Amino acid sequence: MLEKRKLGTQGLEVSAIGLGCMGMSFAYGVPDEAESIATIHRAIELGCTFLDTAEVYGPFTNEELLGRALKGRRDRVVLATKFGFLIKDGQRVGLDSRPDDIREVVEGSLRRLDTDHIDLLYQHRVDPKVPMEDVAATVADLIREGKIRFFGLSEAGEDAIRRAHAVQPVSALQSEYSLWERNLEAAIIPLLRNLAIGLVPFSPLGRGFLAGTAKRANEYPASDFRSHSDPRLQGENFDANMRAAASVHEIAKQKGVTSGQVAIAWLLHKGNDIVPIPGTKRRTFLEENVCAAAVRLSPKEMTILDDTLRLGNVQGPRYNESDAAMVNR
Numbered sequence: 001m002l003e004k005r006k007l008g009t010q011g012l013e014v015s016a017i018g019l020g021c022m023g024m025s026f027a028y029g030v031p032d033e034a035e036s037i038a039t040i041h042r043a044i045e046l047g048c049t050f051l052d053t054a055e056v057y058g059p060f061t062n063e064e065l066l067g068r069a070l071k072g073r074r075d076r077v078v079l080a081t082k083f084g085f086l087i088k089d090g091q092r093v094g095l096d097s098r099p100d101d102i103r104e105v106v107e108g109s110l111r112r113l114d115t116d117h118i119d120l121l122y123q124h125r126v127d128p129k130v131p132m133e134d135v136a137a138t139v140a141d142l143i144r145e146g147k148i149r150f151f152g153l154s155e156a157g158e159d160a161i162r163r164a165h166a167v168q169p170v171s172a173l174q175s176e177y178s179l180w181e182r183n184l185e186a187a188i189i190p191l192l193r194n195l196a197i198g199l200v201p202f203s204p205l206g207r208g209f210l211a212g213t214a215k216r217a218n219e220y221p222a223s224d225f226r227s228h229s230d231p232r233l234q235g236e237n238f239d240a241n242m243r244a245a246a247s248v249h250e251i252a253k254q255k256g257v258t259s260g261q262v263a264i265a266w267l268l269h270k271g272n273d274i275v276p277i278p279g280t281k282r283r284t285f286l287e288e289n290v291c292a293a294a295v296r297l298s299p300k301e302m303t304i305l306d307d308t309l310r311l312g313n314v315q316g317p318r319y320n321e322s323d324a325a326m327v328n329r
Contacts, residue, residue: 001047005275007198008171012150014078018050019043020279025062027225036281040069044076046290052277054082055105067114081109084124097127099138122152126160126328136167157329158191172198179266180206182311204267204276209245211260229320237316247308257295264292
């Protein structure tokens with residue numbers, strides 16, 4: 001069984017590795033509901049009980065999937081979901097964190113998840129049109145009403161984190177962070193530690209590069225967002241990035257573990273306030289990811305990994321222009 005880690009100082013405790021559920025319904029290939037539900041059930045058996053979803057995944061269908069999967073099991077998991085995107089006709093068309101919309105989204109999420117409370121509610125992206133104080137105050141009200149337990153932010157910048165935390169303490173920031181993506185290290189991680197906010201990294205396997213499974217953008221089906229939205233998988237960027245990931249594969253080979261396990265272990269070694277959420281819809285990959293908790297990296301191995309994949313060694317931006325514009329830093 002996985003050990004527990006604390007996120008923030010408000011009482012949120014979760015499994016040391018979580019499960020990102022987005023790809024079960026959205027963005028990555030063809031959904032497989034039976035295998036996805038089996039994966040969720042296996043995660044619970046293994047103690048991987050921190051489950052991550054969002055209204056926009058589908059949209060709506062990922063929350064509905066979790067609602068079905070968790071019947072009779074809801075009290076065994078910590079459930080995180082998100083608000084903040086404007087959705088029209090089944091498409092993400094912008095941002096919306098107005099207080100009334102937050103309340104509407106929460107009611108919809110509660111219904112789809114078939115639960116009376118959400119353990120961790122994130123603002124999915126900072127909405128520049130809505131003061132962060134209004135967002136945090138609305139979530140604080142929902143916490144007092146018992147609909148939400150803890151407050152989180154996703155891809156937020158320093159100012160937004162400070163302003164939110166001053167109104168309603170933030171337990172966790174979710175953002176992309178891995179050996180592959182180091183942009184949080186200069187300012188965001190020191191701020192989180194100063195404020196005692198936990199970090200929940202998504203894409204801890206570098207969108208496949210660190211696991212050795214990445215393919216060129218044109219090899220993915222059009223329904224997969226990697227076919228058009230990840231510049232690091234395109235052209236010369238792909239070739240350079242495959243070379244950059246070689247050090248991870250070499251250390252994994254020496255230790256007799258997988259590259260993905262090394263990547264997750266690196267995150268776990270970075271601090272007890274960090275809880276990665278690798279995503280998968282397959283039991284085999286879930287089991288492999290959970291076993292990363294047992295991988296020990298020496299100080300020398302950590303230094304090699306840090307130096308080889310330091311900021312600037314990975315080629316290409318992590319998002320296309322439209323998605324990058326919604327990151328609050």
